[in-house]
Amino acid sequence: MNLAQFARRRYTPGVTAIEPMPHLSRSLGGATLYIKRDDQLGLTAGGNKTRKLEFLVADALAQGADTLITVGAVQSNHCRLTLAAAVREGLKCRLVLEQRVPGSYDPAASGNNFLFDLLGVEAVTVIEAGTDLQAAMEAVAADLAAQGRKGYIIPGGGSNALGALGYVACAEEILQQSFEMGVAFDRIVVASGSAGTHAGIVAGIIGNSAGIPVTGVNVRRPRPEQEGNVHKLACAVADLAGVVPEVPRDAIVCLDDWVGPGYSIPTPEMVEAVRLFASHEGVLLDPVYTGKAAAGLIGLVRSGAIGADETVLFIHTGGAPALYAYQGILSGAASA
CATH class of the missing domain: 3.40.50.1100 (Rossmann fold)
Structure with a gap:
């Protein structure tokens, strides 16, 4: 290798x-x-998502992206770290949060939800369990494209x-x-x-x-x-x-x-x-x-x-x- x-x-x-x-x-x-x-x-x-983001964010930058888009559960560590990588690189970040447990999203919750706000997430979209995650992220990317921006989609967990x-x-x-x-x-x-x-x-x-x-x-x-x-x-x-x-x-x-x-x-x-x-x-x-x-x-x-x-x-x-x-x-x- x-x-x-x-x-x-x-x-x-x-x-x-x-x-x-x-x-x-x-x-x-x-x-x-x-x-x-x-x-x-x-x-x-x-x-652990930091190791994956080292390769994914390098690809996003090579493609000229200005915004990282990813998905995770409502307390997603991956979403926190993707947002942190965006801050490090001077990019924006939009998150799609899946309520894998019904009613589990609380924007005022502690833990990672608090850190999403503290790190300056640009926007959060909340979806229900079973929603097509790729389609949800593509919708965010399309919204950015309509504004003349370029999003880079990172799959859940960077996986x-x-x-x-x-x-x-x-x-x-x-x-x-x-x-x-x-x-x-x-x-x-x-x-x-x-x-x-x-x-x-x-x-x-x-x-x-x-x-x-x-x-x-x-x-x-x-x-x-x-x-x-x-x-x-x-x-x-x-x-x-x-x-x-x-x-x-x-x-x-x-x-x-x-x-x-x-x-x-x-x-x-x-x-x-x-x-x-x-x-x-x-x-x-x-x-x-x-x-x-x-x-x-x-x-x-x-x-x-x-x-x-x-x-x-x-x-x-x-x-x-x-x-x-x-x-x-x-x-x-x-x-x-």
């Missing part, structure tokens, strides 16, 4: 840390756990082949850090949502012949549907990056045991995971993605599905600002 052939903006001045989690490992009494701190990536409050290159690059970063640390990882665990992070990691691991299995923990969709989505995107990004061999279907694992009632809807396992990571390692997770992924990690360790002899890397994809919109659910008094 030669990722240098792709135009890229840089929003993080270096690599993100890989840290041991000795207290959580000891508490769970199983595998040796490490965490990749992609919550510390550049742009406002960090998170197309170009955006997923960010996590092909992350896989290479992890392998280099693993070598320098003298730590061989037996497994990588990551949240699996819009598929770009999961797909990019898998493609990068396979492209480097690293042989490390990647376990995705679903945050929204049933396992068969999500595995199909991730495999399709992993094949697309692998083709774009020139990965050989092709991504086999059995390299994609997307467990759906911790989704709960639905996307962004809290579960007792998520609440426990958020509180354990905070109280044992001082790490803030988010309630929608990393909280449920960490619940999966904890469940797999406790059940023995992840062996006690394994060394596991958990990828922290960010999203802590959303915690403040869930304070009533996550506080000690609420969870007692």
Whole structure:
């Protein structure tokens, strides 16, 4: 692979840390756990979408866009970071927010909704669950075009082949850090949502012949549907990056045991995971993605599905600002 052939903006001045989690490992009494701190990536409050936006925004600038357009849920970390990238580049940004839970949008809410306003979003369009997201963004682009402006559409989560290159690059970063640390990882665990992070990691691991299995923990969709989505995107990004061999279907694992009632809807396992990571390692997770992924990690360790002899890397994809919109659910008094 030669990722240098792709135009890229840089929003993080270096690599993100890989840290041991000795207290959580000891508490769970199983595998040796490490965490990749992609919550510390550049742009406002960090998170995994920053890696994808480095490639997507470079393409937007090359095309002469003056406005970034994207879509996400009402507390979308991706929308926050796309808006932050627009601010960094002197562009405008318009957001399309999908109410995946009916009635969930509140412009006065805390968390990312507050940051949309603080960062100066140009306009927010709220749509109902099930709306054609691409058509909604194209309508925004058409409105801009009628004003003589040029919008650049970024898919939800930045999850197309170009955006997923960010996590092909992350896989290479992890392998280099693993070598320098003298730590061989037996497994990588990551949240699996819009598929770009999961797909990019898998493609990068396979492209480097690293042989490390990647376990995705679903945050929204049933396992068969999500595995199909991730495999399709992993094949697309692998083709774009020139990965050989092709991504086999059995390299994609997307467990759906911790989704709960639905996307962004809290579960007792998520609440426990958020509180354990905070109280044992001082790490803030988010309630929608990393909280449920960490619940999966904890469940797999406790059940023995992840062996006690394994060394596991958990990828922290960010999203802590959303915690403040869930304070009533996550506080000690609420969870007692």
